[in-house]
Each structure stands twice: as C-alpha cells, then as structure tokens.
Amino acid sequence: MSENDKTNASPFMVPAEIDQYIRRGMEQAKELRQNRSRNRWIRVGSSLVACLFIFVFIFSVRLSPAVAAYVSSIPGMEKIVEFLRDDKGLQKAAEHNLVQNIGASGSAEDVTFTIDQVLADEKRMVLFYTLKHSFTDKNVGLHKIELLDQTGKEWKRGMAWSSMESEEPVIQNRIDIVIEETAEIPDAMTAKVTLKIDNLEQKTPLLIDFAVDKNKFKTFEKKVYPVMKEVTVDGQRFTIEQIAVFPTQTEVSIRFDPANQKHVFDFDKLRLEDEKGETFAFWGNGVPVRNNGENGRVYHLESIYFVEPEKLILKADGIRAIDKDKLQIVIDAKTGLLTKVPNDRLKLTALRQVDEVVGMDFSLKVPPQDKHSYISLGYELTDDLGNEYDSVQTISSSTDDESIQDYSMLFKRKTNKGTPTSYSFPLSSYPERLQGTFSIEVK
Numbered sequence: 001m002s003e004n005d006k007t008n009a010s011p012f013m014v015p016a017e018i019d020q021y022i023r024r025g026m027e028q029a030k031e032l033r034q035n036r037s038r039n040r041w042i043r044v045g046s047s048l049v050a051c052l053f054i055f056v057f058i059f060s061v062r063l064s065p066a067v068a069a070y071v072s073s074i075p076g077m078e079k080i081v082e083f084l085r086d087d088k089g090l091q092k093a094a095e096h097n098l099v100q101n102i103g104a105s106g107s108a109e110d111v112t113f114t115i116d117q118v119l120a121d122e123k124r125m126v127l128f129y130t131l132k133h134s135f136t137d138k139n140v141g142l143h144k145i146e147l148l149d150q151t152g153k154e155w156k157r158g159m160a161w162s163s164m165e166s167e168e169p170v171i172q173n174r175i176d177i178v179i180e181e182t183a184e185i186p187d188a189m190t191a192k193v194t195l196k197i198d199n200l201e202q203k204t205p206l207l208i209d210f211a212v213d214k215n216k217f218k219t220f221e222k223k224v225y226p227v228m229k230e231v232t233v234d235g236q237r238f239t240i241e242q243i244a245v246f247p248t249q250t251e252v253s254i255r256f257d258p259a260n261q262k263h264v265f266d267f268d269k270l271r272l273e274d275e276k277g278e279t280f281a282f283w284g285n286g287v288p289v290r291n292n293g294e295n296g297r298v299y300h301l302e303s304i305y306f307v308e309p310e311k312l313i314l315k316a317d318g319i320r321a322i323d324k325d326k327l328q329i330v331i332d333a334k335t336g337l338l339t340k341v342p343n344d345r346l347k348l349t350a351l352r353q354v355d356e357v358v359g360m361d362f363s364l365k366v367p368p369q370d371k372h373s374y375i376s377l378g379y380e381l382t383d384d385l386g387n388e389y390d391s392v393q394t395i396s397s398s399t400d401d402e403s404i405q406d407y408s409m410l411f412k413r414k415t416n417k418g419t420p421t422s423y424s425f426p427l428s429s430y431p432e433r434l435q436g437t438f439s440i441e442v443k
Contacts, residue, residue, distance in 0.1 A: 013050045036046070083128060083174045088280065089303025090126065093119060096306060098220075100213055101395035106193065106206030110134045111144075113193050113206050116172075121217040123179055124248035124300075125157075127191075131171040141353060143196035145175060149186040156180045158287045163197065178287040178300070185212050197433030220247045223305065225312070233319055235436035238258045240294075240314060243272075243442055247305045248282060252314065255296040263327055265429040268318035268369075270299055272442070274309035289295045318369075319434040324429065328405045329378065331360070331423045339422070346377075349406075355411040358389070358423065364405045371402040375429035381411045383420030389413050 011387045051155060071350045084091050092384055093099075098119055105114040111133040119126040132141045141164060158178040179185065193206040214247035225243040238256040244251040250272065271281035280286045280302040292298045304312070322342055338350035345365045350358035374396040381389040389411040 021273075029306040055174045083126075083172075087302055089247070089305065090119060090250060092303065093121070094304040096220075096247065098217055098247055100216060102210050104191075104208050104210040108195075108204055108206055109197070109202065111140060111195055111197075113195070113208065115191060115208060115210055118183060118210075118212050119248065120212055120214075121220060121247045122184065123246045123251070124213070125177040125179065125185065126248070127175040127177065128182065130173065130175060131195075133169060135167070135169075137167070138198050139167055140171065141166035141196050142175075142193065143201050144194040146192040147177070148190040148192060150188050152190075155186055155189065156183045158290065162292070163438055165199065176287060178290065185214060186215075187211065201331070217247060220305070222246050225443050227443070229440055231256075231438050231440055234262075234438045236262050236319075236321065236434060238264065238266065240440060240442060243312070243314075245303060245305050247303055249303050250301040250305075252299045252301060253292060253296065254299065255292075258295050261324060262321040262434065263324050264434075265320040265322070265427075267316035268320065268433075268437075270301070270316045271306065272301055273313045273315055274304075274307070275311040276309075277305075278395050279308075280304055280307075299432075309443070313439055313443070314442045315439045316437055318430065318437055320429060321434050322430050322432045327426045329425055329427060333383070333420050333422050335418070340424075342427070342432070356416075357392075358411045358413065360409045360423075362407040362409075363399075364431070365403055365405060366405055369401070371405075374405065374432070377407055377409065377430075378425040378426075378428045381409075381423060381425045383419040383424070384422045385420050387413050387415045387417050387420060 011236050075416075084094055091106070098121065100118045102115045102118055102122070105112055107113075111131065114130045114132075115127055116130055117128040119128075129142075131140060131142065142161060142358075145159065147157065149155050157180060159175060161172050161175040188209065188211045191208040191210065195202045195206070215351065223245040225245070227240045227242050229240050231238055231240065237260060239257075240256045241253040241255055244253070252270070252272075269281060271279045273279050282301055284298070287300060289297050289299050326342040328340055329338065329346075331337070331351065332339050332347060333351070336348065338346070338348045347363045348360065350359070350361035352361075358381070364375075364377075368371075376394055376396075379391040379394070381391065383389075391409070392409075392412050393410040395408045400407055415432060
C-alpha cells in the first residue's frame with residue numbers, strides 16, 4: 001500500500017496566506033463534484049517518505065484475550081487496548097512495558113487535547129490521545145500536529161493520523177510517527193496541535209509540552225537478518241537486501257534494478273510468514289514505506305522482535321508497476337484535457353485555476369481487486385514554465401459505481417514565472433500490475 005514513490009521531497013509547509021486560496025478552491029471543488037464519498041483520505045508529502053497517509057483507522061479484532069487482559073491490568077492503559085488490535089508487534093511491545101503514561105494537555109475554545117500515552121523505540125513512536133469538547137452540534141477533529149524540539153525547530157519524522165471528525169464529546173485515537181534514520185527522539189518536545197471544528201481549521205494551535213523516557217527502550221537493540229537475494233518477476237529485477245527488526249516494527253529493505261523497464265509502485269499484501277503460517281504485514285495504520293537512497297525502499301511490517309521465528313518467507317500477492325515511459329501525466333492548462341496518460345482508465349473531470357491555487361479532479365477506473373484500495377496519483381506538480389508547487393491536499397472517494405474512484409488534488413504555486421500552458425506530474429501509483437508474484441525464504 002505504498003503510494004509512496006516521491007523522492008527527495010522537501011518537508012510540507014503551508015504558507016500563512018494559503019487559507020484564503022484553499023477555501024476558494026475548495027468551494028469551487030464542491031460545486032463541481034457530487035457529494036458521493038463514502039471513504040475519504042487526505043495525504044501530505046514529506047521528506048521521510050513519498051507520501052504520508054492521514055486516514056480513518058480500521059481496527060480488526062486481532063487482540064488476543066491474554067494480551068488484552070495484560071494491557072488492561074496496567075493503570076491508565078485500559079483505553080488503548082482497542083488501538084493495539086491491529087498490530088501484533090505493538091501488542092508484544094506493550095507486554096514488554098514499552099508504553100509510557102504522559103497525561104499532558106492543552107485547551108482552547110472549549111476543546112481539550114491530551115497526550116495520554118506513548119509507545120516508542122528508536123524507529124517509531126505511537127501517541128495515544130484524547131480530545132474532549134463541550135459542543136453539542138459541531139464536529140471536532142485533529143487537523144494537524146507538529147512536533148518541535150527544545151529549540152522550537154520541527155523534529156524530522158513522518159506521521160500518519162486519522163482525519164475523521166466527530167460530534168462525540170470524547171474522541172480517542174492515535175498518531176503514528178516514523179523516525180528518520182539519522183534522527184532520534186528529542187529529550188523534550190512540544191506538540192503543536194491544530195484542531196478543526198466543522199471542517200474549519202482553527203487559527204490558534206495548542207502547545208503541549210511532554211517528554212519520552214528513552215531508557216524504556218534503549219536496551220532493545222535492533223536485530224538484523226542479512227538476505228541479499230535477487231528476485232525476478234515479469235522481467236523486472238529487485239534485491240531483498242535485509243530484514244531489520246525493532247520492537248515496534250520490522251523493516252524490509254528492497255532495492256530495484258535501475259535497468260528495469262517498468263517502475264514498481266508497490267506490492268500487494270507484502271508480508272512475512274513464519275514456520276507456523278503466522279503472517280506479519282502492514283495492517284493500515286502508520287507509515288507503510290520510506291525511500292532508501294536511489295532505487296531503494298524500506299517497507300514497514302508488524303514487528304517480529306519478541307516472536308523470533310525460526311523461519312521466515314517474504315511474500316506478495318501482486319506487484320503494481322507501469323512502463324517508465326508512461327509515468328508522466330500531462331494536462332493542457334487552457335483546454336483542461338489530458339495530453340499524456342497511461343491509458344483510458346484515468347480521466348480528468350475538472351481543472352480549477354484560482355490565483356496561485358490549482359485544483360484537479362480525476363476519475364479512475366480500477367479492477368475488482370482494487371475497488372476498496374485507494375491510491376495517491378501524484379504530488380510533484382510542475383508546469384512548462386518551471387514553476388514550483390506545494391501539494392496541499394489530496395482527497396480520495398468512492399462512487400456509486402465501485403469500479404470508479406474519484407480523486408481531487410489541490411496545489412499551491414510557490415513561484416511566479418508566468419501563466420503556464422501545461423501541468424505535469426509523475427504518477428506515484430496506478431492500478432497496473434506485473435504478471436506474477438513472488439515467495440522467497442529470507443531466514
């Protein structure tokens with residue numbers, strides 16, 4: 001599920017004046033689009049990964065009674081049991097006393113945001129929070145969160161959180177954070193929390209100071225299983241370099257042959273399977289992948305740190321890829337027509353140009369296996385004059401026809417080199433696949 005092929009992106013920052021442009025662009029978008037969405041995601045670019053997902057978390061009942069009983073018996077831990085159902089690795093990490101009680105809060109406009117607990121190691125941090133409000137007729141939710149170090153500088157990391165608003169007076173959820181390779185958790189942090197009320201971003205953020213006890217996890221050193229096995233599928237080659245295991249996640253490093261004719265976007269249901277048939281995969285929460293130098297990526301799966309299987313097989317049910325010469329999407333800025341597109345699955349339904357804001361609506365026809373899988377089309381917009389753009393927002397939504405998905409993309413132009421005649425961006429994913437799959441023993 002890695003719609004994450006953005007390389008060397010800069011950290012996402014929204015200029016102060018963007019609000020008025022976004023609001024105008026979104027108003028036009030609402031007029032041009034039917035309100036048919038059942039499922040919705042917002043995605044934001046980052047330097048750590050190609051794109052970070054902000055989505056509604058879906059929890060399956062996978063928490064064993066023993067783990068639930070153990071976690072629930074710890075003071076202050078009862079309310080996070082539900083948030084561990086989706087990840088066997090986090091369940092084991094909680095069993096090994098890696099959850100810390102925080103209890104730091106901030107309040108404004110009859111809303112209180114509390115960081116309740118943290119589960120962390122050197123590679124990943126999960127914040128469990130509670131949002132309380134006294135409104136009876138308004139939807140409230142988390143719009144954005146930034147983490148600042150002691151100097152006030154934004155701490156380098158990748159994030160994923162739920163964008164769902166609710167009228168419920170008490171909202172509990174989690175924020176997943178992936179830590180950059182060269183970074184570490186600061187000794188003290190400030191969470192800069194921006195809320196939204198009835199889908200309107202609040203101007204004044206909450207500032208919440210907290211600290212994480214790094215002694216909790218520093219004795220759990222990473223475990224590395226060298227692999228260096230080459231795989232060939234449909235003429236495309238890639239190498240499984242290594243498996244690195246941490247208490248909160250397992251990292252699978254894969255490097256793609258630059259001579260490949262196709263660009264690989266993603267793997268369907270990439271997973272590790274042990275000698276008992278137990279699988280360890282990415283279950284939808286957190287950040288699924290990060291870039292690893294040229295032609296390399298690191299995929300994040302459930303942790304096997306406290307399981308220590310005797311045998312491991314890496315599997316995938318499919319490989320999403322497309323010819324490299326079909327990666328670029330080109331749009332005529334005057335006519336609003338696609339002039340370069342992989343095939344007729346993708347159609348441009350609207351092009352909106354309001355001052356420095358550019359909005360694009362697409363419809364995408366997907367095969368049956370993808371009708372519940374939402375991708376990101378792209379984030380690196382440019383034009384024929386060389387203007388630079390920030391990716392502000394991407395919304396994915398379903399339609400009455402399950403084979404059709406709608407995508408709306410919003411960009412803010414950062415430079416002023418004139419009025420463009422065409423826009424272009426490289427695809428970050430697409431519903432085309434290689435013929436075949438793979439299964440390879442890595443331990």
